Amino acid sequence: MIFFLLPLLAMFAESVYQPTKGWVVHRYLEFFRQRLSRTVYVRSLLMGFSVTFVALLIGYPAAMAVVSVKNDSLRSLLMTLLVFPLMTNPVARTFSWHAVLGREGLINNLLLTLKFTDSPVRLLYTRGAVFIGLLQLFLPLMVISLTSALENLPKDVPLAARSLGASAFNLFTRIYLPLTSEGIVTGCTLVFTGCITAYVTPAVLGGSRVLMLSTLLYQKASITLDWTMATVIAVIMFLSTVAVNTLSRAISTIGVKK
Amino acid sequence: MRKFFVLLIALMVVFVLGVQKLNVSTWGFNLDLLDKNITKPFLEKYGIQIERELGNNSVRLSKLITQKDNPVIDVVHFADYFAMLAVKNGLLQPIDVSKLSNYKDIYDFAKDPIGGNYAIGYTVYSMGIVYRTDKIKRAITSWKDFWSKDVAGRISLPDITTTQGPVMMMHFNKIFAGNAYDPELKAAFQKVAELKKNVVTFYKTSSELINLFKMGEVWMAPVTRFSWGQFLETGLPLAWVVPEEGMLGFTNVLCIVKGAKNLDGAYKYIDFLISYEVQLAEAMDLVDSPVNVKVKVPPEIAEKLTYGEEHIKSLVFYDIKFIVENYDKWISKWNELIAQ
Numbered sequence: 189m190i191f192f193l194l195p196l197l198a199m200f201a202e203s204v205y206q207p208t209k210g211w212v213v214h215r216y217l218e219f220f221r222q223r224l225s226r227t228v229y230v231r232s233l234l235m236g237f238s239v240t241f242v243a244l245l246i247g248y249p250a251a252m253a254v255v256s257v258k259n260d261s262l263r264s265l266l267m268t269l270l271v272f273p274l275m276t277n278p279v280a281r282t283f284s285w286h287a288v289l290g291r292e293g294l295i296n297n298l299l300l301t302l303k304f305t306d307s308p309v310r311l312l313y314t315r316g317a318v319f320i321g322l323l324q325l326f327l328p329l330m331v332i333s334l335t336s337a338l339e340n341l342p343k344d345v346p347l348a349a350r351s352l353g354a355s356a357f358n359l360f361t362r363i364y365l366p367l368t369s370e371g372i373v374t375g376c377t378l379v380f381t382g383c384i385t386a387y388v389t390p391a392v393l394g395g396s397r398v399l400m401l402s403t404l405l406y407q408k409a410s411i412t413l414d415w416t417m418a419t420v421i422a423v424i425m426f427l428s429t430v431a432v433n434t435l436s437r438a439i440s441t442i443g444v445k446k
Numbered sequence: 447m448r449k450f451f452v453l454l455i456a457l458m459v460v461f462v463l464g465v466q467k468l469n470v471s472t473w474g475f476n477l478d479l480l481d482k483n484i485t486k487p488f489l490e491k492y493g494i495q496i497e498r499e500l501g502n503n504s505v506r507l508s509k510l511i512t513q514k515d516n517p518v519i520d521v522v523h524f525a526d527y528f529a530m531l532a533v534k535n536g537l538l539q540p541i542d543v544s545k546l547s548n549y550k551d552i553y554d555f556a557k558d559p560i561g562g563n564y565a566i567g568y569t570v571y572s573m574g575i576v577y578r579t580d581k582i583k584r585a586i587t588s589w590k591d592f593w594s595k596d597v598a599g600r601i602s603l604p605d606i607t608t609t610q611g612p613v614m615m616m617h618f619n620k621i622f623a624g625n626a627y628d629p630e631l632k633a634a635f636q637k638v639a640e641l642k643k644n645v646v647t648f649y650k651t652s653s654e655l656i657n658l659f660k661m662g663e664v665w666m667a668p669v670t671r672f673s674w675g676q677f678l679e680t681g682l683p684l685a686w687v688v689p690e691e692g693m694l695g696f697t698n699v700l701c702i703v704k705g706a707k708n709l710d711g712a713y714k715y716i717d718f719l720i721s722y723e724v725q726l727a728e729a730m731d732l733v734d735s736p737v738n739v740k741v742k743v744p745p746e747i748a749e750k751l752t753y754g755e756e757h758i759k760s761l762v763f764y765d766i767k768f769i770v771e772n773y774d775k776w777i778s779k780w781n782e783l784i785a786q
Contacts, residue, residue: 224781283657292662312663313647392654395647396605399785407781410504411607412774413531 196426203419215420225404232401233428235315236383239322243330243379244372251334267335270328278325282392285321286312289393317393318400325389326382330375337371338364369440377433384429401425466494468711471510472523474500476733483727488718494711503528503609510537510703520706521715525609529565529699530766538564539704546717548738553758556720556737559697560766567697568719569734572752572761573610575687576677577666578659586666586687589621593637598644600665602658605648606780612769613694614668615776617762621691626764629772631779639783648784656680670696671752675732678750688760695761697737729753 204213219225254270257263273281288294291308299305311317341364349363365372390400401421409418472480477498485496499506499519507528510519514537524532532538540563543549549557549566556567577586582597592601604611615634620626623633646664649655652673658664660680669677669686677684700719702712718724725738735752736743748754752761 222778224778224785228785286657286661286663290661290663391650396650396780396784397647399781404781407607407777410502412777413504413507414774 199419199426200423203416203423206416209416212416212420215416216424219417219420219424224399228399228401228404229424231315231398232384232425233432235319235322235400236380236432239319239326239383240330240376240380242323243327244376247327247330247334247375251331251338254331254335255338267332270331272328273324274328278388279392281325282321282389285317285324285393289317289320312393313395313397315394315398318390318398321389321393322383322386325386326379329378329382333371333375333378334368337368337374341367373433373437373440376436380432381429384425466492466708466711467497468494468521468708468715469497469499469519470521470523470715471499471501471506471519473502476731479728479731479733483724483731483733484719487723488715491718492711492714494708494714496715507532507535507537511535517703517705517707519703520708520712522701522703523568524565524699524701526559526565526567526697526699526766527609527612527769529701530560530770532701533560533562533564534770537704538701539706540564541566541702541716542713545713546720548717548720548722551722551740552720552737553739555695555761555763556697559699559763565699565701566716566720567699567737568716568725569698569728570737570752570758570761571696571698571735572671572757573614573668573694573696574671575666575689576659576669576674576684577687579683579685581665586685587690589617589689589691592666593641597666600646600663601641601644602646602649602655602664602667603638603641604668605650606777608650609696610668610670610694611648612773612776613696613764616764616769617691617694627768629775631772631776635779635783642784652676659684668694671735675750688757692760692762693757695763697763698734 203215205211220229254263254266257266286293289311290296291310291312293311295311296305296308299309345367346359346363349359354362385402387402387406390398391403391406394400394403401424405418405421405425408414408421477500480498489495499509501509503525506522507524510517510522510532513519514535522529522532522538529538543557543563543566546566552567553570556570559565559567575586575589575591577597581600584596591597592603604614606612606615615631615638616626618634618637619628619631622637628634646658649658649667652670653676655664655667655669656673656676659667659677659682674686700716702709702716706712720738722738722740725734725736725741726743728734729736729741729743729751730747732747732750743751743753752758
């Protein structure tokens with residue numbers, strides 16, 4: 189606990205007061221006063237939310253499918269395949285997206301052959317590219333969290349609900365959702381935090397045009413050596429993820445109490 | 447037991463004679479070749495063992511800042527911009543060039559590249575234009591060709607946060623407004639804003655750019671000479687252009703840390719690195735282009751280096767101090783322009 193908290197406190201202290209510079213709280217104001225940092229902040233949060241949302245949307249049915257597989261060896265094979273993207277080198281993985289999203293890449297070739305478009309569409313170095321990259325990167329975390337939550341769900345509960353005449357919709361909203369809320373929150377936390385802090389994916393798939401909090405932080409820390417602003421951004425990133433995660437936890441407990 | 451004594455005596459001899467150590471902060475590239483061309487001969491010649499601390503420019507500069515009161519490093523290798531930042535942070539001491547016997551043999555631009563004798567350039571590289579000769583049928587001759595319609599959407603430029611970015615912007619300002627030293631770089635920013643839609647991406651590393659060339663995404667870009675060899679290895683039909691407005695010149699430099707413990711060793715190391723022997727060995731292994739004018743290399747080596755009278759003569763150098771003074775402002779302006 190100490191090893192976890194001390195660096196955090198040190199970071200926070202550094203962003204507020206520095207022995208050589210005195211109070212530096214005004215740097216927080218400076219961050220939010222700049223139009224660019226605001227844009228970057230909102231962009232990062234929206235990216236985090238949208239990736240998390242879509243990951244949940246795709247991840248839930250995927251996790252249900254994995255759990256429904258009765259054959260043990262088949263199921264462990266599926267799990268291995270799921271974890272596979274997490275085990276490949278992030279730089280290599282991101283660059284392989286270039287081969288898919290490039291103007292002479294897979295998708296554009298398909299679009300051109302099917303005559304959906306006359307000239308290649310720009311897919312790389314857009315927000316869409318960053319979105320897809322992050323989704324592929326973090327979807328496994330969502331599926332894994334949901335799979336373990338669904339596995340812990342007593343098998344007879346859905347059966348009982350069914351036999352008492354619950355519709356599929358009711359079964360999902362009143363049995364599955366509340367009983368797996370813990371897993372949902374965990375999955376969302378992992379995916380959201382991952383999206384906010386990821387560096388390689390936005391740097392390589394978004395480039396300079398799609399500046400995010402993490403790439404802005406890197407710029408401040410490594411290029412202009414403005415460590416105070418870098419710490420301020422780090423604290424803002426940290427507090428934002430904590431706030432979002434606390435919120436999602438609160439929402440899920442309300443759901444359970446009902 | 448005897449073995450133990452032999453070992454003990456050997457240790458004592460080493461302790462008494464003392465193999466001197468020199469702490470050098472540098473990049474982690476080509477370490478095998480550096481050992482062959484520098485570490486081993488340096489130890490043999492002066493009896494000084496080089497200990498390297500590795501990392502990129504900013505990480506190593508950060509370390510110097512934290513060690514300011516009790517420096518560990520004696521000599522540091524930097525790109526010129528980071529050397530200037532180190533000067534600004536009071537981390538370096540001026541070099542007494544009268545102690546360097548090989549100083550007279552290096553190019554003038556390497557003699558005092560950042561001013562105040564705080565650095566010695568030990569290698570040089572150019573940035574010219576590289577383009578696909580199969581896709582662009584006419585000859586590219588000028589930096590202004592990036593604004594031509596026939597290359598629109600197929601070009602890439604270095605990001606302002608790269609070492610080359612701000613220098614390129616100063617060059618653009620020179621080309622379009624006649625003056626490189628405009629603190630606002632008004633003309634350059636205006637021209638890059640015009641170009642923004644036509645740029646595939648503003649690249650940050652040469653490996654990223656090589657990849658974009660390989661995929662056919664980019665046909666033309668400013669390229670650093672030290673990565674030219676890797677571009678040639680792609681097998682693509684490429685040409686290197688020396689633009690009529692000149693190529694950009696960059697030096698990597700050696701500096702002595704303020705309060706260096708082994709000052710004598712530091713001078714020996716710097717003198718050794720700009721010596722004919724080391725400069726030739728490093729050039730032949732394609733590690734670094736020479737600044738020592740006496741070094742002669744065969745054509746097949748020269749074409750991969752920043753080398754030769756014509757090539758060197760076309761280099762344009764700008765004052766790094768001006769960049770350091772205005773860089774924050776330029777980066778914000780760039781972010782506003784590109785990332786909005």
